[in-house]
Amino acid sequence: QVQLQESGPGLVKPSETLSLTCAVSGYSISSGYYWGWIRQPPGKGLEWIGSIYHSGSTYYNPSLKSRVTISVDTSKNQFSLKLSSVTAADTAVYYCARHVVSSGWPYYFDYWGQGTLVTVSS
Amino acid sequence: EIVMTQSPATLSVSPGERATLSCRASQSVSSNLAWYQQKPGQAPRLLIYGASTRATGIPARFSGSGSGTEFTLTISSLQSEDFAVYYCQQYNNWPAFGGGTKVEIK
Numbered sequence: 001q002v003q004l005q006e007s008g009p010g011l012v013k014p015s016e017t018l019s020l021t022c023a024v025s026g027y028s029i030s031s032g033y034y035w036g037w038i039r040q041p042p043g044k045g046l047e048w049i050g051s052i053y054h055s056g057s058t059y060y061n062p063s064l065k066s067r068v069t070i071s072v073d074t075s076k077n078q079f080s081l082k083l084s085s086v087t088a089a090d091t092a093v094y095y096c097a098r099h100v101v102s103s104g105w106p107y108y109f110d111y112w113g114q115g116t117l118v119t120v121s122s
Numbered sequence: 123e124i125v126m127t128q129s130p131a132t133l134s135v136s137p138g139e140r141a142t143l144s145c146r147a148s149q150s151v152s153s154n155l156a157w158y159q160q161k162p163g164q165a166p167r168l169l170i171y172g173a174s175t176r177a178t179g180i181p182a183r184f185s186g187s188g189s190g191t192e193f194t195l196t197i198s199s200l201q202s203e204d205f206a207v208y209y210c211q212q213y214n215n216w217p218a219f220g221g222g223t224k225v226e227i228k
Contacts, residue, residue: 036217045221046166046209046219048216048218051217059216061216062216095165105213108171108217109158109168109211112166112167
């Protein structure tokens with residue numbers, strides 16, 4: 001059974017960089033699929049942030065691209081998110097998920113982590 | 123950018139009744155559409171992909187239809203565990219989610 005678990009600070013100061021890691025178990029990241037990050041502000045809908053392949057190939061949401069970096073560590077079977085210059089608008093539950101891919105294009109998300117709340121506040 | 127619009131925002135349904143949820147895309151996404159269910163405090167769960175294919179373990183009372191710009195998720199006979207928020211997501215372009223439909227007990 002594929003399992004994903006997010007970890008990282010729950011509180012980040014404005015203008016600083018948010019950093020999260022997603023540990024994957026039950027499946028080797030190197031075996032395929034894209035691996036993505038999605039966020040959900042409190043009481044609101046879902047927003048895709050970006051996704052990465054085990055080779056390091058990435059897709060980012062154009063609206064966040066200038067502030068986002070996603071990386072992968074296949075030796076630890078995990079991938080990470082960095083979001084720079086955060087503001088209160090970046091307060092959200094951040095989910096990691098396995099991103100089904102077809103013909104090299106990321107499709108839908110079939111396994112999700114439980115999510116972690118990150119609050120941006122001084 | 124493809125904008126996904128879901129309606130209604132809230133749907134009040136009695137247990138055992140049918141629920142019909144709509145999702146509209148601002149331009150054609152072919153059949154590249156998925157549906158998710160989210161319960162309070164939980165991560166979304168994949169229900170449907172390819173507009174009409176149920177994901178593994180999803181009960182047959184959930185069905186999806188549509189193509190192009192108009193899509194429907196139907197829950198044939200609502201069970202107590204089905205009261206939740208439902209999201210559609212297109213993947214014809216950069217992945218984008220709709221705003222969600224909350225299915226509540228009438």
